[in-house]
Structures are given as structure tokens and as C-alpha cells.
Amino acid sequence: MGLKKLGLLAALAALGIVAAASASTGSKQASNALVFGSSSDPVIIDGPLVSDGESLRVVDQIFQGLVGLKPGTTQIQPLLATSWTASANGLTWTFNLRGGVKFSDGTPFNAAAVCFNFNRWYDFPGPLQNSAVTYYWNTVFGGFAHPAAGSPGPDKSLYKGCKTKGSHLVQLLLNHRSSSFLGALALTNFGIASPTALVKYKADAGTVDANGVFHPTGTFGTQHPIGTGPYMLQSWQVGNKLEIDANPLYWGPKAKLQRIIFRPISDPAAQLQALQSGEIQGFDNVAPQDIATIKANSKLKVLDRPAFNVAYVGINQAIPPMNILKVRQAIAYGLDRATVASKFYAGRAQVATEFLPPSLNGYAGKGVPLYPFDPNKAKQLLQAAGQTLPVPIDFWYPTSVSRPYMPDPQRNAEAFAASLEQSGFKVTFHSAPWRPDYLAQVQSGKAEVYLLGWTGDFGDPADFDNVHFGAFNPQFGFHNTKLFNMLSKADQETNAAKRTKDYQQAEIYIMKFLPMVPYVHTKPALAFQKNVVGYVASPVALESFATVSYSK
Amino acid sequence: MLRFIVRRLFLLVPILLGVSLLVFVWIHLLPGSPAQALLGERATPQSIAQINHQFGLDKPLYVQYWRYLVETVGHLNLGTSIKTFRPVTFEIENRFPATVELALGAMAFALAVGIPLGFFAAKKYGSFFDHSSLIFSLLGISIPIFFLGLILKYIFAVRLGWLPSIGREDVLATRSHPTNFYILDAILNGDPGALWDTIKHLILPSIALGSIPLAIVTRITRAAVLDVQNEDYVRTARAKGLPPFQVDQRHVLRNALLPISTIIGLQTGLLLSGAVLTETVFAWPGVGSWLKDAIFDRDYPVLQGGIMFLAVVFVVVNLIVDISYAVINPRIRLS
Numbered sequence: 001m002g003l004k005k006l007g008l009l010a011a012l013a014a015l016g017i018v019a020a021a022s023a024s025t026g027s028k029q030a031s032n033a034l035v036f037g038s039s040s041d042p043v044i045i046d047g048p049l050v051s052d053g054e055s056l057r058v059v060d061q062i063f064q065g066l067v068g069l070k071p072g073t074t075q076i077q078p079l080l081a082t083s084w085t086a087s088a089n090g091l092t093w094t095f096n097l098r099g100g101v102k103f104s105d106g107t108p109f110n111a112a113a114v115c116f117n118f119n120r121w122y123d124f125p126g127p128l129q130n131s132a133v134t135y136y137w138n139t140v141f142g143g144f145a146h147p148a149a150g151s152p153g154p155d156k157s158l159y160k161g162c163k164t165k166g167s168h169l170v171q172l173l174l175n176h177r178s179s180s181f182l183g184a185l186a187l188t189n190f191g192i193a194s195p196t197a198l199v200k201y202k203a204d205a206g207t208v209d210a211n212g213v214f215h216p217t218g219t220f221g222t223q224h225p226i227g228t229g230p231y232m233l234q235s236w237q238v239g240n241k242l243e244i245d246a247n248p249l250y251w252g253p254k255a256k257l258q259r260i261i262f263r264p265i266s267d268p269a270a271q272l273q274a275l276q277s278g279e280i281q282g283f284d285n286v287a288p289q290d291i292a293t294i295k296a297n298s299k300l301k302v303l304d305r306p307a308f309n310v311a312y313v314g315i316n317q318a319i320p321p322m323n324i325l326k327v328r329q330a331i332a333y334g335l336d337r338a339t340v341a342s343k344f345y346a347g348r349a350q351v352a353t354e355f356l357p358p359s360l361n362g363y364a365g366k367g368v369p370l371y372p373f374d375p376n377k378a379k380q381l382l383q384a385a386g387q388t389l390p391v392p393i394d395f396w397y398p399t400s401v402s403r404p405y406m407p408d409p410q411r412n413a414e415a416f417a418a419s420l421e422q423s424g425f426k427v428t429f430h431s432a433p434w435r436p437d438y439l440a441q442v443q444s445g446k447a448e449v450y451l452l453g454w455t456g457d458f459g460d461p462a463d464f465d466n467v468h469f470g471a472f473n474p475q476f477g478f479h480n481t482k483l484f485n486m487l488s489k490a491d492q493e494t495n496a497a498k499r500t501k502d503y504q505q506a507e508i509y510i511m512k513f514l515p516m517v518p519y520v521h522t523k524p525a526l527a528f529q530k531n532v533v534g535y536v537a538s539p540v541a542l543e544s545f546a547t548v549s550y551s552k
Numbered sequence: 553m554l555r556f557i558v559r560r561l562f563l564l565v566p567i568l569l570g571v572s573l574l575v576f577v578w579i580h581l582l583p584g585s586p587a588q589a590l591l592g593e594r595a596t597p598q599s600i601a602q603i604n605h606q607f608g609l610d611k612p613l614y615v616q617y618w619r620y621l622v623e624t625v626g627h628l629n630l631g632t633s634i635k636t637f638r639p640v641t642f643e644i645e646n647r648f649p650a651t652v653e654l655a656l657g658a659m660a661f662a663l664a665v666g667i668p669l670g671f672f673a674a675k676k677y678g679s680f681f682d683h684s685s686l687i688f689s690l691l692g693i694s695i696p697i698f699f700l701g702l703i704l705k706y707i708f709a710v711r712l713g714w715l716p717s718i719g720r721e722d723v724l725a726t727r728s729h730p731t732n733f734y735i736l737d738a739i740l741n742g743d744p745g746a747l748w749d750t751i752k753h754l755i756l757p758s759i760a761l762g763s764i765p766l767a768i769v770t771r772i773t774r775a776a777v778l779d780v781q782n783e784d785y786v787r788t789a790r791a792k793g794l795p796p797f798q799v800d801q802r803h804v805l806r807n808a809l810l811p812i813s814t815i816i817g818l819q820t821g822l823l824l825s826g827a828v829l830t831e832t833v834f835a836w837p838g839v840g841s842w843l844k845d846a847i848f849d850r851d852y853p854v855l856q857g858g859i860m861f862l863a864v865v866f867v868v869v870n871l872i873v874d875i876s877y878a879v880i881n882p883r884i885r886l887s
Contacts, residue, residue, distance in 0.1 A: 131599035132590035215632040239837025265835040
């Protein structure tokens with residue numbers, strides 16, 4: 001009898017919990033705040049020290065560079081500089097700075113602040129010079145004033161110096177011509193931080209332990225990231241949330257929402273459920289298979305990000321017979337790219353005919369060999385190359401990964417293998433977990449034929465073509481001086497029209513030379529509650545929350 | 553008792569040395585390197601060599617291990633993450649309380665449901681209820697946690713909107729967390745709203761994670777009660793005319809709790825080492841999901857420091873289990 005009573009009490013208690021829970025639901029939308037589901041915490045809120053998307057998403061709200069991008073495009077527009085000119089030799093760039101701008105700590109933005117930041121980056125201490133930390137400085141500017149062992153020095157640097165000409169005129173001096181320089185300045189990695197805060201909160205101070213790992217001792221990047229952007233850091237509880245508040249000193253139109261909260265949710269299914277339950281109001285990189293679910297929900301919506309990536313089948317010419325052009329052409333004709341694009345991308349991909357995405361200057365469009373799926377042509381080419389059919393190839397694809405340009409690598413690989421086998425090849429599969437196993441195999445030149453891709457960092461063709469084909473790269477295994485020179489010349493050309501033409505020619509040459517076969521450009525997607533308005537998706541994910549609000 | 557505790561604590565030294573060596577060898581046997589993990593598609597041979605040089609990864613393994621020991625033991629430093637620059641101790645301080653709360657929540661759920669279920673199943677041995685409880689506990693152990701988690705969230709968060717699906721507290725709340733144990737903080741702050749909010753966030757992950765110990769506790773309780781209720785002293789108690797409730801409470805359940813206490817200890821030890829899937833599905837900021845990320849990032853200092861810490865936790869929890877075993881059953885002597 002007593003035990004029955006006990007059971008009854010337990011049941012009543014459980015009912016009570018459920019009833020109380022139902023009376024008070026989970027966190028719901030506040031009118032002046034937006035919760036965005038990020039896939040992880042930022043690494044640090046200091047632009048030059050990060051290259052991952054979640055760090056940059058926060059950095060984009062707090063810091064601004066000399067130039068910016070027109071929302072939703074890769075078109076350069078004034079930001080902290082209102083105008084600029086390049087000298088005839090392309091080695092001196094003069095920027096007129098915007099007046100009346102203050103950092104969120106109240107200190108003024110001026111030419112001295114610009115030089116302070118550039119010199120800070122150029123003078124980074126040894127532990128911060130590796131590409132994992134200062135990837136964009138390494139990529140764009142290439143050298144440091146005081147290089148640590150193994151780091152590039154001033155002789156490799158594009159940056160030479162910075163001169164102030166009065167309070168609002170600044171000159172950046174370069175060691176050689178580069179046109180991608182201006183496009184790269186639009187990266188918020190090169191956003192200008194308050195010199196006062198950088199010093200006060202010891203941005204670059206730290207110790208190096210016996211394992212060589214840098215441990216920052218300052219608090220600039222964790223508690224006091226001070227920029228000129230529409231938002232400023234309110235609080236950061238690692239693993240839980242990061243809050244930014246509207247910057248009352250912002251020089252431009254004030255942010256429409258007072259607070260943005262970034263909540264780390266690493267699991268895509270959990271992100272979707274949190275959006276459905278109203279606990280978050282948006283998230284990025286929606287899996288293609290979830291798009292139909294979101295579109296079917298009357299309270300949610302999908303936002304497309306313009307295609308700015310490429311998925312490709314890489315070919316390593318260091319592994320015979322991939323050094324034979326006809327074999328590479330046979331692979332290109334043997335890949336049924338149209339079927340893969342239509343079947344595995346939920347309508348969000350277009351077949352790629354060249355390496356650059358169509359939205360980028362330098363995309364050729366015309367004159368590029370197209371390689372439609374043609375098994376007979378592929379077989380003829382293999383025979384003309386003196387190969388005995390079927391030609392064995394080792395085909396690599398990654399597991400445990402979904403990239404915006406390659407959401408389901410295994411199915412892509414299986415479809416390509418089927419079409420290649422129709423075309424005179426005998427495919428042997430190899431797979432490995434994406435990171436770091438698969439990338440280690442491919443990047444060290446051990447994979448013969450493989451799936452890979454690239455998402456652009458900034459709106460410049462050099463970020464695609466020169467990064468991949470501008471110098472010897474073990475994953476492609478070729479030494480082609482003609483191509484290296486073409487791309488170097490194109491990068492140094494300061495006349496925009498000539499530069500575009502140079503890259504168009506390079507694109508045509510690349511598609512004839514076939515270091516890889518591009519197969520899709522895709523449109524990544526964001527998801528939001530339907531009443532969220534004003535978010536402009538950018539091809540390079542440089543997106544501001546300042547214009548976001550709720551519809552009535 | 554004190555000698556026993558001190559001896560067990562001394563045993564930590566060889567255990568930790570062994571664990572450190574095993575972990576060191578294991579992570580260096582994995583293909584790929586931190587450089588490739590950090591740089592992803594952007595890695596070049598030069599940048600990989602640069603990073604390997606900076607972190608000393610181009611040195612012989614024994615040199616790297618020695619340096620690691622010097623840093624850990626000599627400077628009492630568990631290391632700093634290669635990826636995030638955050639010290640391992642900072643992450644542990646932040647995340648371990650979340651893991652402890654989740655583990656305790658899961659065990660509380662498993663005990664609150666499992667003990668009565670197992671007890672009544674034994675009392676109604678062979679009945680429909682008994683068979684149902686067995687099937688229920690089997691289901692608990694065989695449904696993958698991530699699937700159960702998603703289903704629970706779909707029902708209670710998405711469809712019904714009763715409970716939150718992610719995190720430890722309402723994201724709009726602005727509360728201080730001096731201990732990082734949110735329930736404790738809410739009690740210390742005398743804030744019933746915060747307490748209820750924290751409990752609400754704990755319910756679904758606790759049920760998902762507790763499904764495994766629930767199944768084990770139910771089955772062990774059932775078996776133990778079946779054993780104990782046929783003992784002579786139980787029959788004697790009944791023959792003396794003791795009310796059935798008192799027999800069950802004082803003689804059956806109390807004696808059946810001994811094997812359950814062992815299971816509780818072992819399971820809690822396991823749960824404290826991090827519930828990777830539950831933490832991932834519920835965006836629960838504990839040590840499990842943190843260490844999972846570190847494996848993919850080949851973040852050597854985090855893996856070494858984090859696993860060393862968990863080894864200490866596991867040993868200490870087992871020590872507590874052994875001590876509690878002696879307290880519950882005075883016939884057992886620790887030696």
C-alpha cells in the first residue's frame with residue numbers, strides 16, 4: 001500500500017514538472033535582440049589573428065577596414081577611407097580617411113591609428129607569424145619585419161611601410177605591384193583597431209610554453225576588442241554565448257537591434273531544431289537536405305548566399321599517367337558533372353566550366369573548352385595516349401565532412417566513378433576522414449585523383465587562381481612556368497580592364513592544361529525566422545547584423 | 553581507511569605517467585598533424601613545415617615527450633590549445649562543471665526511474681509489468697543517444713515547446729556564475745527563477761544520457777531484489793508479521809542497494825569522462841564535445857591535458873565508490 005502511494009507521488013511529481021515546464025517555455029525572441037546559432041566559439045576577436053568563419057562573423061561586426069564591400073557583392077566600396085589613389089608604379093597607395101570616426105572606447109580614428117595597425121601586423125612576434133594564426137597577412141603581405149626561424153622576412157613582404165600625411169591622409173608603401181592588395185584590404189582581418197586599446201590590453205603580449213604554443217596574456221582579443229564598427233563586445237562566456245551590443249559612438253546608421261547573441265551549436269540537426277523551437281533566430285550553412293524542411297515551415301525562411309566557391313576533381317600530374325594531357329582530357333570527358341550537379345545539390349549548384357565562380361572578375365565565359373560528358377571521346381583520348389583500357393586510377397574522397405561546395409562527397413565520388421568506368425577507367429576508391437587525414441594525403445601529393453574545393457576569401461581572382469596554380473603545389477604536381485608567369489603578371493597588373501583580360505586568358509589556359517576539372521559552384525544557404533529582415537548574404541560571408549530587424 | 557586513501561592517491565603517479573605515455577603515443581600515431589588540421593584546404597608545404605617547427609613537432613618523439621613532461625610536471629601546466637590559445641585549465645574550469653551537472657542529472661534520472669521500475673518488476677515477477685520494464689530498459693540501452701536526443705527535442709521542444717533544446721540556461725538571462733555549477737549558483741544566489749531555468753535545460757539531456765544507466769540500474773535492481781526477497785531474514789521478517797511496506801523498505805531495498813551503489817559509482821565515473829554525443833546534440837558545453845573537437849583538430853596539448861585530467865577524475869571517483877561501499881556495508885573492510 002505504502003509503495004503504491006510512493007509510486008503515485010512520483011507520478012504526480014513528474015506531472016508537476018511537465019506542467020510547470022509547459023507554463024514557461026524555452027527562451028523566445030526578444031524584440032531588440034537576435035540569437036544567431038554559430039557552429040563554434042570564435043578563436044579570438046582580433047581580425048589579423050583569425051581565419052575561421054565564426055571568428056570573422058563576430059570580427060565583422062566590431063571592426064572595419066579602409067575599404068569594404070558593397071553588401072551582397074564583391075564590389076569594393078569606401079569604408080574608413082572615403083577615396084584612394086595608386087601611384088603610377090603601383091607602389092604607393094594614398095587613402096583619404098573618413099572624418100569624425102571614433103573607436104568604441106572614444107579615442108579618435110585617424111592616420112596614425114592606421115599606421116599603428118599596419119605596423120603591428122608587420123611586427124608580429126614569432127609565435128604569431130605562422131600561417132595558422134596570421135593566415136591572411138601571410139597570404140596577402142607575405143613577410144614580417146622580424147621573422148622567426150622559418151617565417152618569411154621583409155624581402156618577401158609586399159608591405160614596405162606606412163606614412164601619415166596629416167591626420168586624415170595615409171600612404172601605404174608596397175615593395176612591388178599588386179592589384180589583389182586593394183581587394184584584400186576589404187577583409188575585416190585588416191580592420192583597424194584602437195591603438196589605445198591594443199596597448200592598454202596588451203594585444204600581442206604572451207608567453208610561449210615548452211611545446212611552442214603561444215599563450216596570450218593580454219585581454220584585447222577576449223574582453224576588449226575595440227573597433228569602429230556598429231557593434232561592440234558586451235560579454236563572452238566560452239561555450240555558452242557571445243553578446244555584442246550596438247556601439248553608441250558608431251559613425252554610420254545605428255544598428256537596428258540593440259543586441260546580437262552568438263550561441264555555439266556545433267551539430268547541424270541541433271541548429272535546425274533550435275530554429276524550429278524559436279530558441280535561435282538564424283544560422284548559417286544549412287545542410288542541403290534540410291532546405292525542404294525549412295521551406296515547408298511557414299515560420300522560417302531560407303536565404304541564399306551567392307555562389308563563390310568551386311568543387312573540383314583534382315589531378316596529380318606527378319603520378320603517371322596523369323602527366324599526359326590526353327589522359328587528363330579523358331578524365332574531363334569521363335566525368336558526368338551535369339548529373340552530379342542536378343542529383344546531389346538540391347537545386348543549389350550550377351555546373352562549373354572553369355575554376356573561377358561566374359561572379360568574379362576574370363571569369364572567361366567564352367573560349368573555354370567545355371568537356372561535356374562523352375565516354376566514347378574519353379576512350380579515344382586514352383587510346384591516343386597509348387593507354388591500355390581500362391586505365392586504373394586511384395580516386396580519393398573525404399569522409400566525415402560536408403563542405404558548402406561538397407555536401408555529400410561519397411555520393412559525388414560514386415557517381416563520378418560510375419561515369420569514369422563507362423569512359424575507359426578502372427576506379428579504385430580511397431577515403432579518409434576529412435581533417436586532417438584526407439587533406440594531409442592530398443596536400444602532400446599522395447592522391448592521384450581526388451575531390452576537393454575552395455571558397456573564396458575575398459573578391460579577387462588571385463585568391464582562387466594564384467593560390468592554387470601560381471607556383472608549384474604538391475597536390476597538383478606540375479611545374480608549368482608559363483602558367484606561373486601568366487598568373488604573376490595578372491596579379492601585378494594595376495589596370496582593372498587589363499587585369500580582367502589577363503585572368504580570362506589564364507582561365508582559358510587552365511582549362512586547356514587541366515590541373516583539375518571543376519564540377520560545381522554552389523549557393524550556400526542561411527536560415528532565419530520569417531520575421532527577420534535586413535540580412536544581406538554576401539558571397540564572401542562578410543555580413544553585417546546592423547541592418548537586421550524584425551518585421552511587424 | 554586513511555592509509556587506504558593515501559595509498560590509492562599515490563597510485564595516481566604511475567597511472568598518470570602510463571596514461572600520459574599512452575595518450576602521447578596514440579595521438580602521434582594518428583595520421584595528419586595540427587598544422588594540417590589548422591590550415592585545412594589552405595595548407596601549403598611551407599606553412600606546414602613552419603608550424604611543425606614552431607611547435608617542435610619536427611623533433612624526435614622522445615624529445616617531444618620529455619618536453620611535455622617537463623612542462624606538465626615541472627611547471628604544473630596542462631598546456632594551451634594550439635587552436636584557440638586558451639589554457640586547458642581555463643577550459644576545464646569552464647566545462648567540467650557542465651559535465652558534472654549533466655552526469656548527476658543523468659544519474660538522478662536513472663535512479664529515480666530505474667530503482668522503482670526494477671523494484672516493482674521484481675515484485676511483480678513474470679507479470680506484464682515485469683516484461684514491459686525489461687523491454688523498456690532494453691530499449692533505453694539500444695537506442696543511440698543522439699537519436700533519442702533528437703526525438704526528445706522534437707517532441708518536447710519543437711512540437712510542444714515545453715522544454716528548451718540547447719544550452720544550460722536561457723540565452724537572454726544575465727546571471728553571474730561564480731562556481732560554474734549553475735544549479736549551485738542559482739541556490740547560492742537565492743534565485744528560484746534561475747534554478748528552475750537551469751533544471752528545465754537539464755531535463756532533456758539528462759533523460760537522453762540517463763537512458764543507458766537507467767537500463768542498467770533497472771536490471772540490476774530487479775535482479776538484486778529477486779535475490780534478496782528470498783533470503784531467510786526477509787522470510788523471518790514477514791513471519792514476524794512486519795507490514796509488507798516495512799519489509800520491503802528496511803530489509804529488501806536496503807540490501808538490494810549494495811550492488812546498485814557499485815553500478816552508480818562506475819557509471820558516474822564514465823559519465824564524468826564526457827558524454828560526447830549528448831553534449832553535441834544538446835549544445836551542452838562540457839568536456840566531451842571539447843575533447844572530440846580536439847581530436848579532429850589534432851590539438852595535442854588539449855588532448856594530453858584533458859585526458860590526464862579525466863584520468864585523475866576517474867581514479868578519484870572509483871576511490872569514492874570503494875569508500876562508499878565500505879560505508880554502506882560495514883562487513884567490507886578496506887585493505
